[in-house]
Amino acid sequence: MQVYKAFFKIILKNLSQIMIYVVVFVSLAMALGSIGNKSVTVDFTETKVKTVFINYDEDSKLVEGLKIYLSKNSDMKDIPDETKKLQDALFFREAEYIVKVPKGFTENLLSGKEVSLDKTTVPGSTSEIYMDSMINKYLNTAKLYKNTMEDLSPEQLIANIEKDLGEQTAVELKTSADESANNEKRAFYFNYMAYSIYAVLILGVCSVMIVFNNTDLRKRNHCSPVKLKDMNFQLILANLSFAVLTWFIMVLASLIMYGDYMFTSRGLLLLLNSFIFTFAALSISFLIGNIIHSKGAMSAAANVVSLGTCFISGVFVPQALLGKTVLKIASFTPNYWYVKSNNAIANMSNFNMENLTPIFFNMIIVLGFAVAILAITLVVIKQNRMAK
Incomplete structure (x- = not known):
């Protein structure tokens, strides 16, 4: 597993730059979780x-x-x-x-x-x-x-x-205002996570692919006893491992802050949605890693792609406040469907198939983005090999 080990050695060398986004995200998530919602009290008083x-x-x-x-x-x-x-x-x-x-x-x-x-x-x-x-x-x-x-x-x-x-019935008035506010806060946590996942994966994957796509190193690898097929398998496995590890670190804060909530139906849906989105972000990162050839371009791509797509898709600004034209453009990114699912999960009152179907449909669209972008990446890789 030489390629697999080499992948994470390169990641460790670029860890300081990657950890900036992780620390900022986790710090913001913790700060957000520590801010208590104002209790909304709804009392019923009988008037005569x-x-x-x-x-x-x-x-x-x-x-x-x-x-x-x-x-x-x-x-x-x-x-x-x-x-x-x-x-x-x-x-x-x-x-x-x-x-x-x-x-x-x-x-x-x-x-x-x-x-x-x-x-x-x-x-x-x-x-x-x-x-x-x-x-x-x-x-x-x-x-x-x-x-x-x-x-x-x-x-x-x-x-x-x-x-x-004279018979009286005890009436207990319940309000879901506090729970609704908590759901919105948790949805924002997972929405904002899209930005950090993008940035971390782009920086990590690109830093590795810049090294592996180096012309001299590529020629040396072709002369090594490791078969190209095994090399590609280890590289894919390393990318998947890095993506899953990144996702786990991102959701770890939610498990600490929200505890048992994350194991409820709503929490598990948020976790599943973020997990699927991670693969879409990985595909985009893999594509960028096979296009750019310098570390300067890597940092620029991480900022432009992560910030740009997140701004127009509802990560920082709620989708309800964005214009129709912006949302149409955003619908061509996986972020839009990811955020849309998070908002639907947060606002869901009944977990029936009628409400779950649109959410699962959005997840399938995000998976479709991952597969389509991966296919484009394979074409780009083939073109690069033929050119060299």
Whole structure:
């Protein structure tokens, strides 16, 4: 495995330049992870509707029970039964719902007749819907008991209604705001990783290929006892090993910062997406390594390709803020599809095939880029050999 060992010896000689991008990325990732999100608290507080209760009927147990039930769930206001004062109360929002019990209400309800209450409300208000719901609940419960148990006394009827309507259900309000913010932060981590992977792989692979593509060294290698086929196999294996090692170092910080999250469905998808993208970046690095012939060009290529493609594909600026023309151009790079998948994973709520299919489709496109660029690279290599 002489070629394999030689590959990593060259990498070690250029390690200081490569490590700049690794250290910057890991430092930024750690800093980003240490910044706590502001907790978003969403509390539910029950508001009571300002209600005026006016009774034109007899002082029956049924009317009294209705008034008590409404007073428990609304803010009862004592406003005189005068049209002007009631109108002023509604206008200045001293009252939001005025309910009037008509004469004969109790008798009609107990005899099974249709009954209704007169109401005056703030037009188009939610308080009207809320109070209508409470009143309908009370009256429907009363009718239900009266129709099924006709021999109930008014006292028993009221007691049964109060018992039924007094049942409470514990409500726990959950919010996903904090989790959504965390998902966005993790997606940004993996988006930014595209820049570092590009830079590290281009610098590493190019530094090796510049040496191996040297004309004198190439001629000496052809005279060595190592077959060309074995040499190419070791070189490919070394490139793959370097790419996987680079990917592992990049994701190591995420495993430290996010822990168990990275082993959830969302975290594993982010890891898989970044792993596939690494091979696309490796293909591009391999292509560049077979085109350039100097270390100055290597540094320029690393900066231009990594920064240029990342700026237009949504790594540094969210894709939602980029123009359509820019995104169309970016769609010809694997970065665009990689970032698109990361954003979809971060915003995904249900892990079903309908939501996963576009993500897997994007991953296939990234793999397609890797295969296509590798094919172009092989053509370039063949052309270089024929020229020399």
